[in-house]
Amino acid sequence: MTAIDPVIIMKQEVGKAAANLVQSNSVVGLGTGSTTAYAIEYLGARLQSGEISNIVGVPTSFQAQVLARKYGIPLTTLDVIVKMDIAIDGADEVDPQKNLIKGGGAAHTQEKIVDSLADIFVVVVDGNKLVDKLGSTFLLPVEVLPMAMTPVMLKLEALGGKPSLRMGVKKAGPVVTDQGNLVIDVKFDSIDDPADLERTINNMPGVLENGLFVGVADLILVGEIIDGKPVVREIR
Ligand SMILES: O=C(CO)[C@H](O)[C@H](O)COP(=O)(O)O
Numbered sequence: 236m237t238a239i240d241p242v243i244i245m246k247q248e249v250g251k252a253a254a255n256l257v258q259s260n261s262v263v264g265l266g267t268g269s270t271t272a273y274a275i276e277y278l279g280a281r282l283q284s285g286e287i288s289n290i291v292g293v294p295t296s297f298q299a300q301v302l303a304r305k306y307g308i309p310l311t312t313l314d315v316i317v318k319m320d321i322a323i324d325g326a327d328e329v330d331p332q333k334n335l336i337k338g339g340g341a342a343h344t345q346e347k348i349v350d351s352l353a354d355i356f357v358v359v360v361d362g363n364k365l366v367d368k369l370g371s372t373f374l375l376p377v378e379v380l381p382m383a384m385t386p387v388m389l390k391l392e393a394l395g396g397k398p399s400l401r402m403g404v405k406k407a408g409p410v411v412t413d414q415g416n417l418v419i420d421v422k423f424d425s426i427d428d429p430a431d432l433e434r435t436i437n438n439m440p441g442v443l444e445n446g447l448f449v450g451v452a453d454l455i456l457v458g459e460i461i462d463g464k465p466v467v468r469e470i471r
Contacts, residue, residue, distance in 0.1 A: 241465075242363070244460065245362065245458030245460060248466075248467050249273075250271070250272070250274040250277055250359055251274075251277045252359075252467040253274040253323045253359045254274045254275075254278040254323070256321060257287065257321055261290055261319075262291050262293065262318070263290060263319060263322065264292070264319045264322025264324065264352070264353050265292040265295060266295050266299065266346060267299050267324065267340045267342035267345075267346060268325035269325070270325040270361070270458075271359060272302055274359055275303060275323075276302070278290070278292075278308060279306025279308050280306070282306075282307060283306075283307050290309070291308075292308045292309065292310050292311070293313065294349075295345045295346040295348075295349045295350070296346070296413055298340065299342075313348070319349070319352055319353040320353070320354050320355070321353055322349055322350045322352075322356045323359060324346055324359070325358070326358050326360050326448070326452075327373040328369050328370070328373045329358060329366065329455055329470075333358075333450075333453075334369060334448065334449045335358065335446075336369050336375055336376075337376075337446045337448055338375075338376030338378075338446030339373070341378070341412050342412070343378065344444040345414075347444055350452075356451055356453050356454075357452075357455075357456060358452045358456065359456050360455065360458070361459070362458065362459040365457065368426065369447070370422075370424075370426040374421055375423060375426070375445060375447065376418050376419070376446040377391070377444075378414070378418055378442070378445070379417050379419055379441050379443065380416055380417075380441045381415075381416060382441070384417055386439075386441065387439050387442055388400075388419060394423075395423065396422060397422040398419045398421045398422075399420055399422075400420075401418040401420050414443065416443055429449045453471075456469060457470060
């Protein structure tokens with residue numbers, strides 16, 4: 236028998252813990268990524284079993300939409316509801332102030348809209364995502380209109396970043412977002428002031444959104460393996 240990858244076990248456990256926070260009669264933001272996929276699966280299971288009722292989801296991507304349909308979670312849009320009770324989403328890096336880098340799945344623009352409208356934004360990560368300083372392990376994703384790619388790259392370089400266009404896997408050419416735009420991944424040697432960098436990049440003409448989420452997360456659920464057993468730690 237092959238052993239299950241411990242990272243998958245941690246993702247499943249945090250996904251389950253986040254799904255268990257959802258109460259009946261809630262509007263739920265449904266994030267994107269492999270960890271959130273487990274939360275959507277468990278939330279669907281709770282709904283289908285009758286453990287909770289009257290849940291409606293707001294998806295942050297095409298992926299979240301497909302998963303919600305698969306697991307029987309009804310969906311709505313931001314034209315119909317004003318805010319969410321809770322949003323569950325993953326992250327690529329989490330710093331000690333609960334600031335995040337997101338966008339590993341190129342979905343950070345819709346994710347920031349949905350996650351920031353929730354009363355409680357719960358982030359689901361495995362322990363490998365915790366960093367002392369944002370940008371230390373992950374490149375910062377920036378969604379741009381295709382015609383603005385070159386001027387935005389030059390401006391990012393002038394800020395001290397090393398930008399590269401995100402390329403597709405099993406597809407020739409660049410990654411195209413759910414909105415039909417491109418993603419520039421930027422290496423910064425050090426992100427000393429995430430709030431300032433978030434504002435500065437979003438002020439560049441042609442930038443839709445960048446992956447810095449500053450002051451948005453309320454609760455981080457961290458999946459860890461301690462003494463061979465999966466545990467979920469809360470950071471508030
Ligand atoms: O921001 C995201 C997508 O844009 C994801 O939430 C982030 O990349 C984490 O994904 P995973 O849980 O697969 O590691």
